[in-house]
Amino acid sequence: MADHYQLNLGSLRSSITLTLHTHHAARIWQGRTAREGVHSIMGMAGYISVTNLIKQMAAQDDPYADWAMVQLEEKLMQAKAGMLDLTQQFDRIRQDLPTQIDMSDNLNIHPVTLPLYIGSQLGFLAVYLLTDYDTLVRRTLLAHHTALIGRIDMEAWIDDGAHLLRSLFGQAQRYRHAGVTRDDMAANNARACAAVEKFGVPPQDILAGIRRSQFAPPIIRHGAVPVDDADALAEEAGESSVTVDEPEDEA
Numbered sequence: 001m002a003d004h005y006q007l008n009l010g011s012l013r014s015s016i017t018l019t020l021h022t023h024h025a026a027r028i029w030q031g032r033t034a035r036e037g038v039h040s041i042m043g044m045a046g047y048i049s050v051t052n053l054i055k056q057m058a059a060q061d062d063p064y065a066d067w068a069m070v071q072l073e074e075k076l077m078q079a080k081a082g083m084l085d086l087t088q089q090f091d092r093i094r095q096d097l098p099t100q101i102d103m104s105d106n107l108n109i110h111p112v113t114l115p116l117y118i119g120s121q122l123g124f125l126a127v128y129l130l131t132d133y134d135t136l137v138r139r140t141l142l143a144h145h146t147a148l149i150g151r152i153d154m155e156a157w158i159d160d161g162a163h164l165l166r167s168l169f170g171q172a173q174r175y176r177h178a179g180v181t182r183d184d185m186a187a188n189n190a191r192a193c194a195a196v197e198k199f200g201v202p203p204q205d206i207l208a209g210i211r212r213s214q215f216a217p218p219i220i221r222h223g224a225v226p227v228d229d230a231d232a233l234a235e236e237a238g239e240s241s242v243t244v245d246e247p248e249d250e251a
Contacts, residue, residue: 016116018127021108022141024158025134028165029114042169044130050172051120057177059217063185064178064195067202069122069213075171076125079164083132086161090139093148106142121215126168133161181221182209 020026031043051072057065097103118124137158144154178195185192185207205211209219 016118018114018116018131019111020114020130020134021111022134022137024137024162025130026112028130028133028162031169041166042173044126044169047126047169047172048118048120048123050175051122051126052118053177054175055120055122055215055217058212059220061181061183061219061221062178063182063202063207063209064180064199066209066212066216067206068175069216070206070211072122072168072171073125073213073215075168076122076129079129079168080125080132082164083129083136083161086157087132087136090136090143090157093143094139096148097146103142103146106138106145122213126165129165129168133165136161182207183221 020029029044031046032038032041054065054068054072058069116124116127118127140149140154140157143149144151149157176199178199180191180195184195201207203211
C-alpha cells in the first residue's frame with residue numbers, strides 16, 4: 001500500500017560568520033564611501049551584491065552574465081595564486097628565525113566577527129581570499145616587529161596583498177546588467193543590438209552556452225523574472241541566515 005504523505009520541506013540554511021584580526025583586512029571589507037575630493041572604493045558587501053546579481057542573471061540565460069562570471073572566476077584564480085606567492089615568499093623569510101625561538105601567531109585580542117549573507121560561490125571565494133590576506137598581514141606585522149623584515153618590505157607585502165583584492169573588486173564593479181537572453185541574441189532584436197553596442201559581442205563559446213563558470217547556476221528559460229539592476233539584490237544583506245541552494249535539474 002502506497003504511503004501518501006505531503007512533505008513540506010523548506011530551504012537548507014546555515015549560519016556563517018567571518019572573523020578578522022587586522023585593520024587592513026577590515027578596511028578592505030568596508031571599502032570607502034565617496035566624499036568631496038575622494039572617490040569611493042568598493043568593499044566586500046558591494047562585491048557580494050554584484051556577484052549575487054550576476055549569478056541570478058546567468059540563471060536567466062543572460063550570456064553577458066555568464067561572460068562576467070567566467071571573467072570573475074579567472075580573476076579570483078589569479079588573485080589566489082598571487083596571494084599564495086606572497087605567502088610563500090614570507091615563508092622563506094620565516095626560515096631566518098632561530099630554531100631556539102618559538103613564535104606563536106599574533107591574534108587580535110578584540111577581533112571583529114561579521115555575519116556572512118552570501119548568495120554566490122564567487123562571493124565566498126573572495127571572502128576566503130580576504131582571510132588569506134588577513135593572515136598575511138598578521139604574519140607580516142609580526143615579522144617586522146621581530147626584525148625579520150624592514151618597514152619597506154612590510155609595507156610592500158601588505159600593499160601587494162590589498163591590490164589583489166581591490167583589483168578583483170574593480171573587475172566586479174565594471175559589470176553592467178545587459179538585460180538580454182541568448183534568444184534575444186539569436187534573434188538579433190532591439191535589446192540584443194543595444195547590448196552589443198554597449199558591451200560588445202560575448203565570445204562565441206559563451207554565447208553558445210558551451211563555456212560557463214564552474215559555479216554557474218542551471219539556466220531557467222521559462223517563467224524567469226527579469227531584474228533591472230543590483231538594487232533588487234542589495235536587500236539580501238538584511239536576511240538573517242545563508243540559504244544553501246540545492247541542485248536543480250537543467251532546463
